Amino acid sequence: MSYMTGVQIRATNVDGLAADFREFAQGEYLANGAQQASMRQIIMGGDSAGLISVMTRWDTIDAAMSGHLINANQKIADSMGNNDAQIISRSLITVSSERGTPEGPYGSMLTMSGQVAPPSVQQEMADHGWSLMSGNGVNGIRQGMIVAGGDRTGLWTAGTYCESLDGLMENSAKMFSDPTMQANMAKYGNQLVSRSMFRTLVA
Numbered sequence: 034m035s036y037m038t039g040v041q042i043r044a045t046n047v048d049g050l051a052a053d054f055r056e057f058a059q060g061e062y063l064a065n066g067a068q069q070a071s072m073r074q075i076i077m078g079g080d081s082a083g084l085i086s087v088m089t090r091w092d093t094i095d096a097a098m099s100g101h102l103i104n105a106n107q108k109i110a111d112s113m114g115n116n117d118a119q120i121i122s123r124s125l126i127t128v129s130s131e132r133g134t135p136e137g138p139y140g141s142m143l144t145m146s147g148q149v150a151p152p153s154v155q156q157e158m159a160d161h162g163w164s165l166m167s168g169n170g171v172n173g174i175r176q177g178m179i180v181a182g183g184d185r186t187g188l189w190t191a192g193t194y195c196e197s198l199d200g201l202m203e204n205s206a207k208m209f210s211d212p213t214m215q216a217n218m219a220k221y222g223n224q225l226v227s228r229s230m231f232r233t234l235v236a
Contacts, residue, residue, distance in 0.1 A: 133173030
């Protein structure tokens, strides 16, 4: 099992913050144990529109907890100040499944409520969902559960990464109308809570 941390940031100078992340902050995360570190910006997402999301992946919760101390690095602190950036929230997500490759210039993030299915069933559902979502410019899906995220704790997440949001939405409509998917959602009480769409700033 691995864990993702999601840090949401509001910044006046988005391009400057992204340039600094690419130049040195991403490397700091990777040098201190993160498996992955990326930066994306929510474009369509209600009150979250415009927020920047820094996503990092860790082997353990302890490593993820230590990872946030990287923000105390003086160069990162200076970057936050120079780009008028402020951390809005920080969440921890357990990764339950991943299919394809989580890469692409665009993507969407779904949150859903519902019960926890047995691990083997989660993998079967992930396989079936990927059979419906793959192709048409969709590169990958990562699913998980928010285990520490304020009032969002306990929600399921599904990040989908793509070349085309039009293709993603076509595939999504096909997935949600699939009889097997509908049966699984009904069995585990899954309800869509939110959807946001983002662009990749630094992969």
